[in-house]
Amino acid sequence: MGAAGRDFHDFNVVYRGDPNTEVVAFTATQIPGIDDRRYPPELAGELYPEGIPIVPEAELEELVREQDIDLVIFSYSDVPHETVMHAASRAMSAGADFAFIGPQGMMLESTKPVIAVCAVRTGCGKSQTTRAVAAVLAEQGLTPVVVRHPMPYGDLAAQRVQRFGDYEDLGRHHTTIEEREEYEPHIEAGRVVFAGVDYEAILREAEKEADVILWDGGNNDLPFFLPDLFIVVADPLRPGHEQRFHPGETNLRMADVVVINKIDSATEEDLATVTASIEALNPEAEIITARSDLFLDGPSIGGKRVVVVEDGPTLTHGGMTYGAGVVAARRYDAEELVDPEPVAVGSIREILQRYPDLEPLVPAMGYGEAQMAELKATLEAVDADLVLAATPIDLRGLLDLDVPVTRVRYELAQVGGRPLGEIVAEALETE
Numbered sequence: 001m002g003a004a005g006r007d008f009h010d011f012n013v014v015y016r017g018d019p020n021t022e023v024v025a026f027t028a029t030q031i032p033g034i035d036d037r038r039y040p041p042e043l044a045g046e047l048y049p050e051g052i053p054i055v056p057e058a059e060l061e062e063l064v065r066e067q068d069i070d071l072v073i074f075s076y077s078d079v080p081h082e083t084v085m086h087a088a089s090r091a092m093s094a095g096a097d098f099a100f101i102g103p104q105g106m107m108l109e110s111t112k113p114v115i116a117v118c119a120v121r122t123g124c125g126k127s128q129t130t131r132a133v134a135a136v137l138a139e140q141g142l143t144p145v146v147v148r149h150p151m152p153y154g155d156l157a158a159q160r161v162q163r164f165g166d167y168e169d170l171g172r173h174h175t176t177i178e179e180r181e182e183y184e185p186h187i188e189a190g191r192v193v194f195a196g197v198d199y200e201a202i203l204r205e206a207e208k209e210a211d212v213i214l215w216d217g218g219n220n221d222l223p224f225f226l227p228d229l230f231i232v233v234a235d236p237l238r239p240g241h242e243q244r245f246h247p248g249e250t251n252l253r254m255a256d257v258v259v260i261n262k263i264d265s266a267t268e269e270d271l272a273t274v275t276a277s278i279e280a281l282n283p284e285a286e287i288i289t290a291r292s293d294l295f296l297d298g299p300s301i302g303g304k305r306v307v308v309v310e311d312g313p314t315l316t317h318g319g320m321t322y323g324a325g326v327v328a329a330r331r332y333d334a335e336e337l338v339d340p341e342p343v344a345v346g347s348i349r350e351i352l353q354r355y356p357d358l359e360p361l362v363p364a365m366g367y368g369e370a371q372m373a374e375l376k377a378t379l380e381a382v383d384a385d386l387v388l389a390a391t392p393i394d395l396r397g398l399l400d401l402d403v404p405v406t407r408v409r410y411e412l413a414q415v416g417g418r419p420l421g422e423i424v425a426e427a428l429e430t431e
Helices: 006-015 057-067 081-094 126-139 167-172 177-188 199-207 248-254 268-281 324-331 346-354 369-381 395-399 420-430
Strands: 026-028 037-039 052-056 071-073 097-099 114-119 144-148 161-164 193-196 212-216 229-234 257-260 286-297 305-311 362-364 386-390 405-416
Touching (some): 006 026, 026 057, 081 097, 126 212, 126 229, 126 405, 144 199, 161 167, 161 177, 167 177, 177 193, 193 199, 199 212, 229 248, 229 268, 229 420, 248 268, 257 268, 286 324, 324 386, 362 369, 386 395, 395 405
Parallel strands (some): 026 052, 114 229, 144 193, 144 212, 229 257, 257 286
Antiparallel strands (some): 286 405
């Protein structure tokens, strides 16, 4: 059971070459358009000359019964513990056992030091933390190569190993908005990023260029590589979630360092709740605190009517009702957050209707060219003075928007705890 990420990795590492196991199918959820494909034979290996079907998760029980399946493996992230057990109940009631591939089974070992950055939920600030760690490594005279958690939404065989060293690579690999959000800031800083489907092959390629492998996690998933330093980001705007979501709680319990981010936006009570969780679940973890500092690039938003664009996954399966764009609009005195729903089109309108608790904003969804066109049409139809784009990429160029755009950038600013550079240097000396 997966979402075009760890499910493929678990298969590749544990089952691909196992003649004693037949993997009948992958089920897919969370990401639009990833079901009704096949995991291709080029990736599935010689035991699967026809590849492996990928079917909607709704068909789980039927699949178990019709194929007489013995075991269902749960292999995706950022879901409540209760949701995991509902999946277990579905599998077991249909006649199968239910299990996970744990860290020892799915983490690959590297010949280079590995620093992993993961989180307890989507939208905690992993990306900005990864950028901060990369900058620290560069200051120490080391070359980090970033390996990003998978987002293979296109041709899986073509995406087996992807290297992003410049902006042309983004077009060459037909990247989505979600991918560009993660890759562009590193490329802008002169760093190389790897991603794809086959993470054994990806790791070996990354090792050729790296002094340090920097794992940049997705959602709240586990790292695919065994880390020498494991940094996990927690979010005091969602206190208690660090104990209630899979596999974020596992990350928290395994962490060497926990970054409590966004402390400038959280209450003292919520900060205390998250701190108490860390101390209860992982008393050996080192805690540092940080702000998510905002920077505006573009026309002034003071007194303006703005339509806000936020990171999509943070708002959907991440469960947030707003992000850095709404914070920036209020902090820098925008006159109004214009509601985009009345003029939203296609899948953007469907998403807004599916998440009625969202603040007035547009999730930056772009899992393909059609959805990117719907995002562009929605933003240009809103009666606002400008677009306030709080995504890590420059939507102006990507969507060729015919309206003024101000970007919101956000970077990690450490407030408390031992300096991140000192922690990183110590971990690498130990290695």
